[in-house]
Amino acid sequence: MSQSTFDDDDLFGEAAAETRAEVEDHLRAARAELPDPDAVWETDADNVLGALNGLKSALDVGDAVESVRSAKKAYVLGERADAFEDADDLKAEIEELEELVADIEAAAEEVASLTGAVPAIRGALQDAADDGDDE
Numbered sequence: 490m491s492q493s494t495f496d497d498d499d500l501f502g503e504a505a506a507e508t509r510a511e512v513e514d515h516l517r518a519a520r521a522e523l524p525d526p527d528a529v530w531e532t533d534a535d536n537v538l539g540a541l542n543g544l545k546s547a548l549d550v551g552d553a554v555e556s557v558r559s560a561k562k563a564y565v566l567g568e569r570a571d572a573f574e575d576a577d578d579l580k581a582e583i584e585e586l587e588e589l590v591a592d593i594e595a596a597a598e599e600v601a602s603l604t605g606a607v608p609a610i611r612g613a614l615q616d617a618a619d620d621g622d623d624e
Contacts, residue, residue, distance in 0.1 A: 505572035508563055512579050515560030519586050522553035524593065541604045548597035550590055557586045 494500075528547040534540035561583050567573050568580075 501572070505567065505570075505574075508567040508570075508572055509576070509579070511563045512560050512567065512583075515556050515563060516579075516582055516586065519553045519556035519560060519590075522551040522556060523589070524548055524550065537607055538604065541600055541607065545597060545600045545604055548593055548600060550593050550597075553586075553590050554594075557583065557590055561587070 524547050529544065532540045532543050534543050560579075564576065564579055564583055568576060573579070
């Protein structure tokens with residue numbers, strides 16, 4: 490049977506390793522929630538509105554935002570406790586995922602706006618064409 494150790498340095502080292510693993514787990518979860526690149530690029534839609542609706546669905550980041558947030562919380566805790574010997578890779582990955590998620594969310598908002606605008610434009614163009622036929 491191994492003897493338990495309660496040495497502060499050993500416990501701190503274990504806690505630091507666990508914190509790093511927690512950050513890495515959250516980052517993996519965030520990456521797993523990101524949209525499939527092919528789903529964002531390819532479409533089977535018959536018209537622009539169908540393509541936009543498909544793209545809007547494809548741009549759903551799911552729980553990636555919460556996973557990145559959890560990773561950053563654990564990272565900040567570890568960083569402030571000076572628990573990491575070298576965490577530049579974690580910091581860079583968190584920043585990269587934050588930026589990517591923000592870009593995807595911004596694109597989704599633009600697509601949602603177009604999803605509302607395109608049918609209105611089509612309707613206005615049809616009305617204009619009908620008015621031209623009446624003359």
